[in-house]
Structure formats: structure tokens, C-alpha cells
Amino acid sequence: MQKYDELTEFLLRMGDSALVQAQRLCEWTGKAPALEEELALMNVGLDLVGQARNWLDYAAERIGDGHDADSLAYRRDERHFRNLLMVEQPNGDFAVTMLKQFFFDAWQYPMLTQLSKAKDERVAAIATKSLKEVTYHLRRSSEWVERLGDGTEESHQRMVKAIDALWRFSYEFVELSTQEQSLSEAHTIGDISSVATKWQAMVNDVFARATLTVPDAAQPFYLASRDGVHSEHLGFLLAEMQYLQRAHPNASW
Amino acid sequence: MRPGEIGQLIATDQQATPKTEADLALAEQVLAEVMDPEVPVVSVVDLGIVRKITWRDGHLSVLITPTYSGCPATEVIELSIREALVQAGFVQAEVVQRLDPAWTTDWITQAGREKLKAYGISPPVGSASKRSLTSVAPQVTCPICGSEHTQLVSEFGSTACKALYRCLDCLEPFDYFKCI
Numbered sequence: 001m002q003k004y005d006e007l008t009e010f011l012l013r014m015g016d017s018a019l020v021q022a023q024r025l026c027e028w029t030g031k032a033p034a035l036e037e038e039l040a041l042m043n044v045g046l047d048l049v050g051q052a053r054n055w056l057d058y059a060a061e062r063i064g065d066g067h068d069a070d071s072l073a074y075r076r077d078e079r080h081f082r083n084l085l086m087v088e089q090p091n092g093d094f095a096v097t098m099l100k101q102f103f104f105d106a107w108q109y110p111m112l113t114q115l116s117k118a119k120d121e122r123v124a125a126i127a128t129k130s131l132k133e134v135t136y137h138l139r140r141s142s143e144w145v146e147r148l149g150d151g152t153e154e155s156h157q158r159m160v161k162a163i164d165a166l167w168r169f170s171y172e173f174v175e176l177s178t179q180e181q182s183l184s185e186a187h188t189i190g191d192i193s194s195v196a197t198k199w200q201a202m203v204n205d206v207f208a209r210a211t212l213t214v215p216d217a218a219q220p221f222y223l224a225s226r227d228g229v230h231s232e233h234l235g236f237l238l239a240e241m242q243y244l245q246r247a248h249p250n251a252s253w
Numbered sequence: 254m255r256p257g258e259i260g261q262l263i264a265t266d267q268q269a270t271p272k273t274e275a276d277l278a279l280a281e282q283v284l285a286e287v288m289d290p291e292v293p294v295v296s297v298v299d300l301g302i303v304r305k306i307t308w309r310d311g312h313l314s315v316l317i318t319p320t321y322s323g324c325p326a327t328e329v330i331e332l333s334i335r336e337a338l339v340q341a342g343f344v345q346a347e348v349v350q351r352l353d354p355a356w357t358t359d360w361i362t363q364a365g366r367e368k369l370k371a372y373g374i375s376p377p378v379g380s381a382s383k384r385s386l387t388s389v390a391p392q393v394t395c396p397i398c399g400s401e402h403t404q405l406v407s408e409f410g411s412t413a414c415k416a417l418y419r420c421l422d423c424l425e426p427f428d429y430f431k432c433i
Contacts, residue, residue, distance in 0.1 A: 036417060040409035047413060050323025054352065109386070125353035129322055132355060132433045135386055136408055 006179040007120070007188060008062045009082060012072075013226065014111075015055030016083035019073055020234070021104055022048035023241050024091055033094055040140060044101070047133040054126045074245035078235045079228035085169040088234040092165065095158035098144040099166055102206065105138035107173045110198035114190040123189050142206045149210025159212055169231075171218040173199045177226055272343050274308040281306055283341045284315070290329045291412050294372045297330055301360025304351070312345035313338065318356045321413040321433075357381040358432050369430055370396045374415065377432035393429050395420035 003009060025045035032038030056069035063072075087104055091097045112134055115127035148155040174196035176184065184192045207214045223229050244251055272279075284306065285298045297303050297317070305316040315334060319327045331348050338346040358377040361369075366376035378391035393403050400422035408431070410417040415428040 036407040036409075039411065039417075040407055043409035043413055046323040046325070047321060048323065050319075050321060054322060121353070125355070129319075129352050129355040132357075132381075133322060133413075136431070136433075139386060140408055 004059075004063060006183050007123075008059050009226070010180060010183060010189060011055050011059035011062070011123075012082040013084075015052045015059055015069075015072070016081045017087050017104070018048040018055065019052035020081070020083040020237065021087040021101075022046075022052060023237055024087065024097075024100070027091055028097070037094075041097075044137050044140070047130075047137070051126070051130045051133070054129070058122055058126070070245070074242045078230050078238055081228060081230065081234060081238070082226060083230075083234075084172050085223055085225050085231055086166065086172065088230060088237060089166060089169065090233055092162065093158060095148050095155065095162040096165060098141055098148065099159065099162040101137070102141035102145045103166065103170060103173065103203070105134060105141045106202040106206075107195065107199050108134045109138050109202070110195045111192060114192045114195060116190070117187075118190040119187045120189060127190075142202075145206050145212075146210040149207070149212040156211070159210065163212065163215065167215050168218050168221070169223075171220045172225060174217070175220065270342065272313065272341075276343070277306060277308060277313075279341065280313055280315075280338065280343060280346075283337050283343075284334065287330075287333050287337045290326045290333070291414075292369065292372065292374065294368045295361075295365045297334060299362050299365030299368060301356065301358075301362070301365075302330060303334075312347060313343045315346065315348045316351055317348060318351055318354075320356050324413055326412075356433075358430065361430075373397065373427060375418065375427060375429040377430045379432060381432050391432060393418055395423060395425070396427055397425050398423040 004012070022045040025041050025048070028038060028041045030038075032041055052073070053069045056072045060067040060069055060072050084104070084107075086100060089096075089100060091100075109131070112127045112131040116124050116131055118124040118127065145159065149159045150156070176192065176196070180189075180192065183189045204214055223231055281298075284303050285296050287297045289295050289297060289300055289302075300320070302317050302320065303315060304318055305314075307314050307316075315338070317331065317334065327350075331350065334348050335346060359381050361377065369376045373396050375393050375396045378393060390405060392401055393405075394401050395403050395418075398420060400420055402421045403418050404421055406417040406419055406426065408416045410428050414431055414433075416431050417426065418429045419426045
């Protein structure tokens with residue numbers, strides 16, 4: 001697989017993760033459990049589309065070759081996507097959707113906090129902007145995890161099932177690649193070495209309040225999103241997301 | 254056709270006098286009339302979206318910053334600004350977007366806050382720099398009856414920048430402009 005320089009790969013990881021998470025959120029359009037929840041899901045999705053565009057714009061400039069944020073979003077195959085495995089998982093019920101969101105927010109929050117101190121000014125600017133929005137996302141998703149976990153017998157059971165379905169993908173939140181470590185040590189993207197422990201602490205804290213049990217640390221397995229080795233779900237998601245640009249290249253309104 | 258070309262056509266058509274650095278004040282006036290497409294009572298200046306108006310290399314340059322990363326109004330705002338400036342004779346005006354420093358509701362002017370309130374949107378409470386993940390919810394006043402007896406319905410409302418509240422006295426639902 002084509003690998004770009006370390007920073008570009010990292011920008012794709014941030015941008016692709018935000019983009020795929022946003023696409024999943026938009027699948028709730030017209031069928032969320034309540035009007036207010038639908039608005040919230042779409043609002044969060046919209047923020048993430050904007051963040052994705054900012055990251056992918058920067059990545060596209062570094063890649064050159066006529067790329068822009070749109071071509072990166074709509075014309076790459078799944079093997080070229082660098083998003084976290086967690087965000088490509090199907091939405092399932094509301095418990096799965098909110099738990100996925102919470103895991104992602106609890107990673108974005110400490111990550112963006114550190115990135116906002118990056119030496120690379122563009123990374124710092126995008127992160128500072130995004131962090132304001134993600135603070136709202138995390139407050140909402142952690143409240144939902146708490147409400148569902150510590151809610152009724154039914155909602156608690158659904159959260160337990162959601163943890164069961166998703167936890168295996170959580171190892172990506174707590175590991176850094178050697179490339180990311182070197183970016184971090186050079187402070188190009190700020191020191192992100194503490195993101196793993198902050199993610200874990202946030203999960204422990206919210207799960208405790210939600211009367212949910214934190215499973216043992218998940219172990220890496222054959223899927224490796226940084227190398228473009230994704231679960232089977234990403235291809236279907238992209239097929240839908242990219243349909244228009246694939247069928248009518250450069251269509252615009 | 255690109256916005257700049259439209260400007261050229263209009264300029265040729267109307268034989269407009271070329272604008273100079275001395276017209277910066279006029280540009281400011283023009284921008285103060287460009288309304289936000291979602292909240293059409295506040296201008297892009299009231300909202301703090303316009304960061305800087307300068308004269309550079311023989312043309313007007315306007316620096317703007319988006320409110321939210323994914324705000325769909327950003328492009329419309331950029332277009333409206335360009336259109337208004339072109340109509341006022343600033344045919345070569347450039348509009349530059351910049352993320353840094355990140356927009357904050359602290360930049361909404363006092364006049365802007367009054368206009369929001371009159372429009373039925375409760376303006377942001379307190380300073381954005383003091384808000385954090387765990388900070389207590391702000392005391393939001395109902396823009397209709399003025400009661401402080403209000404309740405948060407959702408932190409996400411009809412647009413990215415607003416939260417949904419209800420007044421427990423007059424029972425009306427209303428928007429609150431989030432503090433970020």
C-alpha cells in the first residue's frame with residue numbers, strides 16, 4: 001500500500017476517522033428515536049464533516065497530484081482509508097451508536113488537546129477549532145452512556161451488549177505507531193503520548209458512573225487500519241458515500 | 254463564472270470609480286450590512302466573523318473565520334460578502350478564510366447580542382475561555398419573558414451554534430446561542 005510521509009498519514013487518520021464517523025451518524029437521518037436526538041446526531045456529524053475537510057485539505061496539499069479534500073473522500077478505495085476501526089462499525093441500536101461515539105470522543109478530546117499545542121501551526125489551528133466542538137460531543141455522549149448504563153434493566157443490558165460488540169476494536173485508541181511516536185517526540189503534532197492513559201481514565205470514570213464493567217485491555221488482531229486493512233463494513237459504507245462521485249465524476253451543485 | 258468575473262462585468266457595466274485605500278470605512282459599512290444567512294438580524298461583523306479589513310496590493314482584503322468547522326453557512330457568507338463588496342464597487346475584493354485564532358462567541362458584539370435577544374435567541378452567557386468539559390451549565394435567560402427559570406432540552410439545536418431550551422414560566426421553547 002502506498003504510504004505517504006508520517007505527517008500526511010497522520011492527517012489522513014484524523015480526517016478519515018472524522019469523515020467515517022460522520023457518515024455513520026448521517027445514517028440516522030429520519031429514524032432517530034426522538035427529534036432532539038436526531039438534531040444532535042446530525043449536528044455532531046456536521047461538525048465532524050467540517051473537521052474532516054480541514055484535515056483532508058491539509059493532507060491533499062501535502063500529497064499534491066491534483067488532490068483536494070473531495071477527491072480524497074470520494075475517490076479512494078478502502079485500502080487507502082486510515083480511519084479507526086471503531087468508527088466504521090455498523091450503528092446497531094442507539095446504545096451501540098452512543099457507545100461508539102463516546103469511545104471516539106474520549107479519544108478525540110485528549111488527542112485534540114495535545115494537537116492544539118503542535119509545532120505545526122496548521123495542525124494546531126485545526127485542533128484548537130475542533131476541540132471546542134468535541135467538548136460538546138463528549139459531554140453529550142458520556143451523559144448518554146451513563147444514562148443508558150445506569151438506566152433500566154433493558155438499557156443496561158443493551159449497553160453491556162454494545163461493549164461486547166465494540167470493545168475488541170478499542171486497542172487502536174491506546175496504541176501509537178512508531179511513526180506517530182516519532183511525530184510526537186519531535187512535537188510536530190504535540191506530545192500525544194498521554195492520549196492512551198487519558199482515554200482509559202475517561203472510560204473508567206464514565207463506566208463507573210454508568211454501573212458498567214470495564215473489560216480487560218483489548219489485544220491487537222489481524223485488522224490494522226493504518227495499513228488499510230479494515231473490517232468488512234467499511235467497503236459498504238464507502239460504496240454508499242462515494243456512489244454519486246463514482247457514477248458522475250466531478251458532479252457539483 | 255467566478256465571483257471575481259461577475260465583479261468585472263458589473264464594474265465595466267456601471268463604469269464604477271475604482272476604490273482606493275481611502276474607502277476602507279465604506280467597506281466596513283458595507284460589511285455591517287451583510288447578514289448571517291441563518292440568523293438574518295445579525296451581521297457578519299456583529300458575529301465577529303469578519304476579523305480584519307485591509308487594503309493590500311491595490312485591492313481590498315477581508316479576513317473571515319468560520320464559526321463551526323462544519324457550518325454550512327460559511328460558503329454562503331463568503332459569497333454574500335463578496336457580492337456586497339462588488340456591488341459597492343470593490344470589484345477586486347478578496348475574501349480570505351482563516352481558522353486561527355479560532356472563532357469564539359466572546360467576539361459577538363454587544364449590539365449583536367441585543368439583536369439576537371430581540372430575535373428570540375438567548376445570547377451566549379459568560380466567557381468561552383472559562384467553559385470546560387465539566388463546568389456547570391450556564392444560567393440562561395428566556396428571551397421572551399426574561400425568566401431565569403429555564404431548562405436545557407438539548408445542547409444541539411436547529412443549527413450548529415445553538416442549543417435548545419425551554420422556559421419553565423412562559424413555557425415557550427427557545428434557542429440559546431452556545432458559548433464556545
